[in-house]
Amino acid sequence: MIKKIKKVILLFFVLSLSTSLFAQTSSIEGVVVDSKNQLPVDFANISIYTVKDSVLLNGTIANQEGKFILKNLKAGNYYIKVQFLGYQSKLISDLNLAANQKLNLGKINIALNQQFLNEVKVVGQQVQSVNKIDKQVYKADQFVAAKGGTAVDVIKNMPSVSVDGQGEISVRGSKGFLVLINGKPVQTDAQTILSQLPANMVENIELVTAPSAKYDPDGKGGIINITTKKGADDGVFFGVNLQGGLPSVRTYGNKESQQRFGGDVTFSYKKAKWELSASANYLRNDNAGYREGDVFTIINNIKTTFPSNGERSFDKYNYGGRFNIGFNPDKNNAFSIGFFAGYKFQDRLADIDYDNTKTNLSNGQVIGRKQYFNSNLQNKQGDFVLGNFDYAHTFSNKSQLSFSTLYEFANLNGSTKNRNIEGATIFQNTLNTYKNPLNGFRTKLDYAINIGKGKLESGYQYRLDKQDGDFIYSEANTSGNFVVIPAFSGEVKATNQIHSVYSQYAGKSGKLEYISGLRYEYANRDLTISSDPNPHVLTFNNLFPSANILYGLNKGWKFKAGVSRRVQRTNNFELNPIPEREHSETLEQGDADLLPEFIYLAETGFTKSFNKGSFFSTLYFQDIKNPIQRVNSVYADTILNRVFTNAGRAKRVGLEVGTNLEPTKWWSFYAGANLYNYNIEGTIFNNSVEVRNEAWVYSINLNTNFMLSSSLSLQGNLNYLSNRPTAQGEDSRFLSPNTSIKKTFLKGRLSALLQWQNMDMGFINSNKQRITTFGSDFYTTTNYIYETDVFMLNLSFNLNKLTKKIKLPGSEFGEKEF
Template sequence: MKISHLKNLLFLLFITTNALAQPTTVEGTIYDEITSTPISYASVTIHQKKDATLVNGVITNKQGKFSFPKLSAGNYILQIKFMGYETKKIDLKPFTAGQKLNLGRIDINPSANFLNEVNIVSKQNPSYNVIDKQVYKAGQFESAKGGTAVDVIKNMPSVSVDGQGEISVRGSKGFLVLINGKPVQTDAYTILSQLPANTIENIELITAPSAKYDPDGKGGIINITTKKGADNGTSLVVNIQGGLPSFEDYNNKESQKRYGTDLTFNYKNDYWDLTASANYLRNDNAGLREGDVYTIINNIKTTFPSNGERSFDKYNYGGRFNVGFSPDKRNTFSLGFFAGHKFQDRLADIYYDNTKIDLSTGQAIGKKQYFNSNLQNKQGDFILGNFNYTHSFNKKSNLALSVLYEYADLFGSTINKNIEAENVVQHTVNTYKNPLNGFRANLDYTLEIGKGKLESGYQFRQDSQDGNFIYSVAEQSEDFEIDPEFSGLVKAKNTIHSLYSQYAGKHKKLEYAAGMRYEYAYREVMISSDPDSHTLELNNLFPSANVLYTLDKGWKTKAGLSRRIQRTNNFELNPIPEREHSETLEQGDADLLPEYIYLMELGLIKSFKQGSFFTTLYFQDIKNPIQRVNSVYADTILNRIFTNAGKAHRYGIETGTNLQATKWWQLYLGANLYKYDIKGTLFDNTVNVENSDWVYSINFNTDFQLNSTLNIQGNVNYLSARPTAQGRDSRFLSPNLSIKKTFMNGRLSALLQWQNMDMGLFNANEQRITTFGADFYTTTNYIYEKDVIMLNLSFNLNNLTRKLKLPESEFGTREF
């Protein structure tokens, strides 16, 4: 062989050997097939095809990407595994040395069994207690789905909602509402009845608030946290609902309409977190009322029993979004916005039987029958906006700025007609416009000192209402004239400056927090018919203290003390009488004082494998309790006014438990028992008030998981009879039943609800209100629609239930 040929052969052999030694690369990106989002931390392995021998393995990065950069030529199988997803195998085509194989997007499917397992597991820890609050997951209450925030919070152990829609916390109707930690100044029921239940993540009850919170609300604070993304990715939840016509005939003029929809969208990456939602809800209610009233004037007793329709047409719609931006670890920005509209028509078509009796002779001196048609309309446009910025100087200190603006354009009317023998004998129209503007700004500084944290801050707060009230009367004709006695302008303005400081820390088994809040408040009420303004200037200190001590075997004990204030609203301050309906005038007091309350509590908490339990003793000392009381205005009209009624106190015990009795049966029970005492005088010390009684409420929920896709839930809310300043309100009962079925691997669910179950057996969803005095007696039974059937459909394109993060602390974060 020639040398030249040998050289060529050696050169060819070198090239071939070198080529065979060059590594091959295989890469790709793993996606969730349903949500089209990349999956982080999935396990990707590569195996020899002939005997399944493992060659190499990696996990995907945050973007779902993987790469095998140093593979030899050959035949391989790629295998992808991730908890909650079906295992996927890909038979790779044989490739030669030096080749780069990009598999691109690889979709994997969520596991049906895992989805159902997630749904069950999520119910195992539906509540917990920390040093200053109780936290409950909204998702455990199926009866609230498709409703509003009111339908969720009425299940809390401390909370009750009566037939009038009035919400009480530990028996107190005044409390502060926070949404994602931000206070709202509009009436609690008004704002809560616009927030869809489907958007709520947790309900927090802060029963002995610390000094860093506003001192408003004698019952404490309810903080509602809404759903948002927990990890990078995109999610979308859509709900629609509809209701069947009434099963019972209430002889109402119109048939009820019940339907609605809401959707929530979330997008999150390492820097941005965007949540947006919108809703529309139409929820009419049929009903009627039965009443009996008498008044005594100059020894003439007038009785006017009544009965007739009392129904509601109600709808609301709104949209909200929140965007958060974290450019780095030291700075966080967030911007939130809500806009919505609420509408309510209340129709009361009532038939009266009027009889006058001379008490000196016992003889009837006059009888007549008349019909009163009363249509009350309430509407409002609501806007809330907030901006927050937090800067961390280092690991031990940060500064937070928060700005909140609120606008509520409140307006409405009451049309009142008295008809005798088809003749309109009186026709009145009450209209009002009462917009609210509110602004607050907070600056808070936090500094770690020793084993604790010092928090200090300043808050400026201002809110104003500019009311215009017009009362027009047409007597025996269609010509309306404005009655100046019941018309006018009312302007109310509150300005508040606050400073607070508190220290919270932990030493071994003891957690503690103590602080003080100073507040300067100035209130001014101006009435067009009064040349003098009504002012109130206040300087107050609001101390607070909370401790939590961990005992052995899962037991904890806690204690709390907090001073609160229940401020007056513009409705309570408005002295211009409003003709709410034929029987009553509503009237406020421009010089009404706020209530001052000391809250004290002592509690015991137990956590165990199957659930949790807590019980709390509490005491409320109330100065200047605000009461709505009655007096006689005319023979067929009572005057309802707001006034301060001496002193009151309330002491009681509340308890709650969540129990996973078996793998398929879960129980929740919340109960509250208290005694309420009130003493004082009314109407310039001419009438003594002294009333007391025991009151209790029970909220019960039981859930049966029949299989992985079907569960049944029963729910009961019960509020016992309770005393008022001049009388008594009856008990109120609301039982509910729901059946839930999931489809499409848990992404679609159908929920059938039977609301306010009665079947003629329980007198559910009705309430009697009774008040009396030396010269009057009134009792009215309000009967609301029963046996309502609703169907809710929910489509959950939500990677958050399927996409898992690397393990991190559960109990430490939760207890913190």
């Protein structure tokens, strides 16, 4: 009896297992084709749902022949949705799948979305830029000249943005702005972090010139948000870029030959509830260079002149890796975790010959002359780590609660070796070293709910950043041993804490869009210096109001206006009072009591969309309290003391315009320009020196592309920045023209790009910048000459699931990202 029971149980188990396996062997297959030309629609997205509760059961992607198969399905009632960019969605219902059935749907015809194409007629010709209520959005792909470079090479083409010869980035003439990467703020300075991000990984750039209250109020120039490439739909994306530099055309007599090579790889995968993206890069980008200078100082009626010239070159490289994982367990919850780790290295060599002459101004007699050689090697390097976690929950009433936290670490360190040599004698040998690690933490909680015709958003944020700097200055004695000089050495510890809350309401009524909000902030800055027993504490309570409107007029015209209050916070470089001998001529230091800048911004303008492109113009005004300036004074006969200080008040009134045009199918054109008047008035050096300077400044960014054939294109690019006033002088104009030619293979998956960077040809005077400052007892002017006529070759391969035989506009990224 027991044996019979065991046999029945075993038989029942085998039948159950067989039935279960049998039920899982059903499948559905088919071929997706274009309804008009019957060509396969490769990489179309197929999703299967249960009829009972409309739950997404599974999904797949059609292959290059348009074929797909959904396997391991249970018997039941289903419906299928077929989707692809630019096509109308196709719904196949009433699919009654029997056990072990292999259902073949045959050809599934999908039609082009005429409404989508009509809309693209207005927007698609100008997909390279989109104007929104509080920002302008630009696609990075239009700037081929940036390929193989960094994010700096991309953003310098924006109409509001300029980059000078020192690599300093300005937005509407302001060097202070907030950087976001995929919406996440970074606390390391903009130039450093953007030079870590490969241009090939940049999807698009947002310029938020009148930020609303939900954003941090940091940055008088507004916000630049960089979004990086990732998968758009279910499937796999894989891309590889390699680049190398051709031999230098000009060497400027530099000791070493420049090396230029690098590469990056990007991988993304999205399937059902999961999304993964990862990338890695390496870039070596040395630059040859030269400098010419002329300086004089006056002390006790003795004038010392020391003109100079010599090498100024850079060896630099960086590498890093990133990944992001997203998980959406259901339609109400979303998790995301991201990580970045990288390293950056830079050596700047300045080998300069000086001709020093002393003259008694009372009688014009030369009382001394000396010729000497200065070798100055400055090193900067750092490890960078960023990590973030995000969670969002959507409630049944469509309100949303989101939480995010961000950690950032930058292990910044470096040194400056400075030797003055006369003949065979080293008469001065100094060494500056520093370690200045940064730890930053940020967490925020936001809640958004629909009220009336708009959305109310509120939130709280806490920010903390710490730097623990150790700065050592030493001089070699007669024995060649380095001895620490206490007066120029010490520790500087800085802690910044910020608590902020905000609330804003955004809505739309007819043709009017609006956003209005208020942010409150409590900020505490605590700076301690080992050589100073007095604490340097600064506490602020501030309100940051903001308001924006966008009104639709007739015939594609829109009117916009915005106001906001901003703050430009001080960094530790500006605060550090310990002098650093950056090179032979200068001793640099900050001010521990430096005040942040407070800025009121206002802007108004128009945008226009038309069949062949788009146009915008914006008039803006900035009122700047406590403008931070870098000024010089005489420290010794051949040394200027360069310090940071507040200098009264400054105002900037400007106009920026931009356009994207596509006059023909084979020619596209982009132009952006910014013109402003800058006025600064105040006093420096404890009110002993009056500052009054005013000038008009403009910048022009041009980009044009010619499609010579379906696989061959030629692009020209130009960035121009005019003379700019400073508190004590002027920075000269800066010009950088570039040309690129691109050839694609394998239906666009493989491309070769030849770049001619910083074109000069011996007569354009590109990639040069002269910086001049002066006072009652000094004058200094230095012409920095950077390498021109650089040739680079880039190879790119993209296994991109969105590559199509039918040419479709790429404008829908605006729908995905914004």
